[in-house]
Amino acid sequence: MKYVEEFRARDLAKKLARGIAREADTGRQYNIMEFCGGHTHAIFRYGVQDLMPANINFVHGPGCPVCVLPIGRIDNAIDLVERHDVILCTYGDMLRVPASGRKSLLKAKAGGADVRMVYSTLDALKIARDNPGREVVFFAIGFETTTPPTAVALRQVRTEGLRNFSVFCNHVLTPPAIRSILDTPDTRDSGSVHIDGFLGPSHVSSIIGSQPYEALATQYRKPVIIAGFEPLDVMQSTLMLIRQLNEGRHEVENEYTRVVTREGNRKAQQLVAEVFELRPTFEWRGLGLMPHSALQIREAYAEFNAERRFEVPTIQASDVKGCECPTILRGVKRPTDCKLFGTVCTPESPMGSCMVSSEGACAAYWSYGRMRMPNPVGANAESVA
Amino acid sequence: MSAVIKRFPHRLDTRHGCVDMTHGSGGRAMAQLIEELFRKHLDNELLGQGNDQALFPVSAGRMVMSTDGHVISPLFFPGGDIGSLAVHGTINDVAMSGAKPLYLSAAFILEEGFPLADLDRIVISMATAASAAGVLVVTGDTKVVERGKGDGIFITTTGVGVVPEGIHISGDRARPGDAILVSGTMGDHGIAIMSSRENLQFEPRIKSDSAALHTLVAEMVNAVPDIHCLRDPTRGGLATTLNELAHQSGVGMRLNETDIPIDPAVTAACELLGLDPLYVANEGKLICICTAEDADRLLAVMQAHPQGRHAARIGEVVEDAHGFVQMETSFGGHRVIDWLAGEQLPRIC
Ligand code: SF4
Numbered sequence: 001m002k003y004v005e006e007f008r009a010r011d012l013a014k015k016l017a018r019g020i021a022r023e024a025d026t027g028r029q030y031n032i033m034e035f036c037g038g039h040t041h042a043i044f045r046y047g048v049q050d051l052m053p054a055n056i057n058f059v060h061g062p063g064c065p066v067c068v069l070p071i072g073r074i075d076n077a078i079d080l081v082e083r084h085d086v087i088l089c090t091y092g093d094m095l096r097v098p099a100s101g102r103k104s105l106l107k108a109k110a111g112g113a114d115v116r117m118v119y120s121t122l123d124a125l126k127i128a129r130d131n132p133g134r135e136v137v138f139f140a141i142g143f144e145t146t147t148p149p150t151a152v153a154l155r156q157v158r159t160e161g162l163r164n165f166s167v168f169c170n171h172v173l174t175p176p177a178i179r180s181i182l183d184t185p186d187t188r189d190s191g192s193v194h195i196d197g198f199l200g201p202s203h204v205s206s207i208i209g210s211q212p213y214e215a216l217a218t219q220y221r222k223p224v225i226i227a228g229f230e231p232l233d234v235m236q237s238t239l240m241l242i243r244q245l246n247e248g249r250h251e252v253e254n255e256y257t258r259v260v261t262r263e264g265n266r267k268a269q270q271l272v273a274e275v276f277e278l279r280p281t282f283e284w285r286g287l288g289l290m291p292h293s294a295l296q297i298r299e300a301y302a303e304f305n306a307e308r309r310f311e312v313p314t315i316q317a318s319d320v321k322g323c324e325c326p327t328i329l330r331g332v333k334r335p336t337d338c339k340l341f342g343t344v345c346t347p348e349s350p351m352g353s354c355m356v357s358s359e360g361a362c363a364a365y366w367s368y369g370r371m372r373m374p375n376p377v378g379a380n381a382e383s384v385a
Numbered sequence: 386m387s388a389v390i391k392r393f394p395h396r397l398d399t400r401h402g403c404v405d406m407t408h409g410s411g412g413r414a415m416a417q418l419i420e421e422l423f424r425k426h427l428d429n430e431l432l433g434q435g436n437d438q439a440l441f442p443v444s445a446g447r448m449v450m451s452t453d454g455h456v457i458s459p460l461f462f463p464g465g466d467i468g469s470l471a472v473h474g475t476i477n478d479v480a481m482s483g484a485k486p487l488y489l490s491a492a493f494i495l496e497e498g499f500p501l502a503d504l505d506r507i508v509i510s511m512a513t514a515a516s517a518a519g520v521l522v523v524t525g526d527t528k529v530v531e532r533g534k535g536d537g538i539f540i541t542t543t544g545v546g547v548v549p550e551g552i553h554i555s556g557d558r559a560r561p562g563d564a565i566l567v568s569g570t571m572g573d574h575g576i577a578i579m580s581s582r583e584n585l586q587f588e589p590r591i592k593s594d595s596a597a598l599h600t601l602v603a604e605m606v607n608a609v610p611d612i613h614c615l616r617d618p619t620r621g622g623l624a625t626t627l628n629e630l631a632h633q634s635g636v637g638m639r640l641n642e643t644d645i646p647i648d649p650a651v652t653a654a655c656e657l658l659g660l661d662p663l664y665v666a667n668e669g670k671l672i673c674i675c676t677a678e679d680a681d682r683l684l685a686v687m688q689a690h691p692q693g694r695h696a697a698r699i700g701e702v703v704e705d706a707h708g709f710v711q712m713e714t715s716f717g718g719h720r721v722i723d724w725l726a727g728e729q730l731p732r733i734c
Contacts, residue, residue: 010643013716047718119583231716347723358659368720371709 009232016235017051024242030056031194032241033331035178036143036201037064037359038229044368046231056238060364062177062286062329063201065142065170066093066357070283072315073170074099077139080168081105081113084310087131089124090139092117093357098350100317121153128157128165137306141170144204147295148268151275154301166306169297172282174204175212176293182220184287184330195331197223197241199234202256207272209264213252221250228256275301285319285353286329323352328361335362336373342366397421402501409495409529422505423525426512431488431523439523441488444547451478452543460503460537462581464574464593465668467540468510473597473668474619475544476518480599481615481671483554483606484546489515491542492526496535507538518597520544546599551610558613559634563702564680566673568601568687569594569695570648571623572655575665580654587654596669601692605673608686614674617667621725624663626672627710628724637705640712640722644699664725674702 024030034040040060043049049058062068078099081088088105095106095117109115114134118124121138128136140150150167157165178198200213205226213224223244227237237255244251254260275298282294297305306312319325323345324338335341335354345351347363354360358367397417407414424432431439455471465473472489479486491511495504515522577593598617606612614634618626623645631638647662655662669692675683680698687693700712710722 009715010717017717044720046714046716047720048716050718051716367723371707371711371719371721 012232013051013235016232016239020056020235020239020242021053023239023246024053024055025246026053026055028055030242030245031059031196032056032199032238033059033061033181033195033197034199034227034234035061035063035174036199036204037067037357037361038201038203039199039227039234040064040361040364041359042229042231042234044364047368048231048234049369051235052238056242059195059331060328060334060361061181061198061331062284063143063174064354064357064359064361065146065172066097067325067329067353067360068172068177068284068286069094069097069141069170069353070285071099071317071319072283074105075103075315075317076312077168078103078105078108078113080137080306080310080312081115082108082111084135085114086135086137086310087114087116087127088137088139089116089118089127091119091141094139094141096350096356097353098320098356100315121149125153125156125162125165128162132164134164135309136165137310138165138167139170140167143172143174143201144207144272147171147272147276148207151271154275154297154304155271157304158301163303166304166309167297168306168312169276169295171276171295172284173293173295174201174208175216176290177284177287178213178224179216179220180284180287180290180293181330182216182222195222196245197250198225199227199237199241200224200252202226202228202233202260205254205256205260205264207265207268209262210252210254210260211262211264217250217252223250224252226252226254226256226260228258274298284329286326320351325352325354325362328354335365338362342370393417393421397501399501399505404495404497404499404501404504404529406497406529406531409527415527418527422501422508423527426505426508427491427515427522427525429521429523431521432525437524439488439490441523446550447548448545449479449482449484449548450543450545451475452541453478454539454541456536456539457578458536459578459581460507462593463577463590465595466507466510467538468507469514470593470595470668471540471542472511472514472518472520472522473595475542476520476597476599477617477668477671479544479546480597480602481554481617482546482548483552483602483612483615484548484599485603486518486520486544486546486599488521488523489542489544490524490526491522491540493528494535494539494541495527495529496537497529497532499537504538507540511540514597518599520597549606552606552612554606554612554615556614556616556630556633557635559630559636559674559702560613560676561636561702561704562677563613563674564677564698565627565638565640565700565702566675566680566684566687566696566698567618567623567646568598568671568673568693569669570646570651571618571667571670572647572651572662572665574668575622576651576654576660576662578666579658579660587650589650591648591650591654594667594669596692598669598671598692601687601690602671604686604690605683609675609679609683611679612673612675612683615671617671619668620666622662622664622666623672624661624710624722625725627722630672630674631702631708631710634702635708637703637708638700638710639703640700640710642712642715644697646695646697663722677701
């Protein structure tokens, strides 16, 4: 069964690759930003680049929730667990992200702080129920896909009266980030990054729909394809983008019609709107402070807002010196442009967030693609860190 | 006239009793635990010597010895438990040299309060696994730590075995041109553990592949004495073990993703959890590297053994100064299969 499916995928991939090679104009370059780290991961995991003609260039975007969280927010989380003695529930990926002073949640945990890895908000709720005498904080991160479950959890705690539970909300939004990339001077003026079009994440659009990208596509004259996460989806979407570019169109098209509609999931949107509201401004790693780019917990749920309960301060923290995560997240540089890549910074001892998450560009380059580098750091090279 | 004085006035309560500090104190309670639980299930002549060491004759030739600490949560999982795992794990480490495993030792660290019923179940499972494998547990030790200072039970097993004449299996013997074989599907154990730990129910239920591989190995070395490398891809999975071998031998490897056997249920579970099955642990599988000429014969021998039914040839050893393990993906692209960094953690969205 498995073999049949795989052969079919391979066949389809070859067909699509031929289509792309036929339609891509050899006289030009196509710079395609895959916004989401999930796409970056798929491209590297399956070696999609190998099937593309040389003039198709994937630029990796900032759509990795772990990568874009500024260090100050991780410092806040460490503070919560160390100073306020809470049980901090977090998704596994966050544990290893370096914070200020070479700290991380993993190190805090090793030092005795009560950090628990959870798979869902349900796990966090259970921990709160099981530990009525302790404050339990859920470290909520993620784009529009992870927001509805956090909203459900907040509604649940209010109904249940689970007073020892609160949420440290770091949910961020996709469309403003794309807009910001198109607005940064790198892209707008100097032309050092040229982006011709975007692959938009399908799971985000399964919630918000494809419509939120429409104004953006028209205003900046950049086509957007809502793309699924299977490698075949990525290839099909790339072909659709090439067609639009060849024809001079800049529309929002939906490759992932199996799930995504123009309107998205109204129920989920209502749920999110009931619990969350736009934050006036939020800092993103690499993209800086962006207005209306993140969510905060509404007044009606304020008692479960960890930022209120523990008076979480705004911390301005800077990245490790030499780490190029900020420029990489804007698509300006590539991981291999970072001097620390593969020498001081490896997945074993990450210096920046892009090396931690499997959706981060540095981790993807290092783990899957480094044999393509001109002087690859060998598989068994000792890291100097 | 002399009344029979029972050594232990009350039988060990393996239904409702718990481990307490006296079970590790060296006194009567410990003696009773050993007699009524450990020795009852694991009994054999050597263990029955009742000394602090087991005395046995050695044969001429070369012996191997291996030790392994077992820490696992949950203790009982689909397809096995910490007891069977402790037996299989060490037998396999011994067998990966081509050796016939003979004897095991077992050291238990028990946490105060651990239910004796669970201990009983675990020791029975060890006994069953050992006798099925034809290996004796000949000596052991028990310690008890205070509540909160252990995780229920830790078991360390050590095994010894004899390597037949003319067998020279070692991780540094992979040569460019050699074939890479695996004995079956990858990732079953890790996914079984993870799904029972996280209370995820996959349909069909995924069972651990925990098994002793020495009889499979015996048939393999019998058919092809010149096997170059054998290793069981436990922690870190296939990817990590191949990187170890590539590193030790100073070679690179090329795999073909479509040839790597993976149970569709494991693939589906991995997709859901955002894991890569190549990095997920196995407890009843081996990787074998041999010359290309021997590969087909060896594969046939493996496939004829119950432990190797799904054996497959998955790639070859190549020359590569950088030591990369690379894979042609099911898609026709290429990628590196790297060492595992940290722990594999499920994804966020
Ligand atoms: S390689 Fe490491 S230090 Fe360099 S940009 Fe990536 S994460 Fe930052």
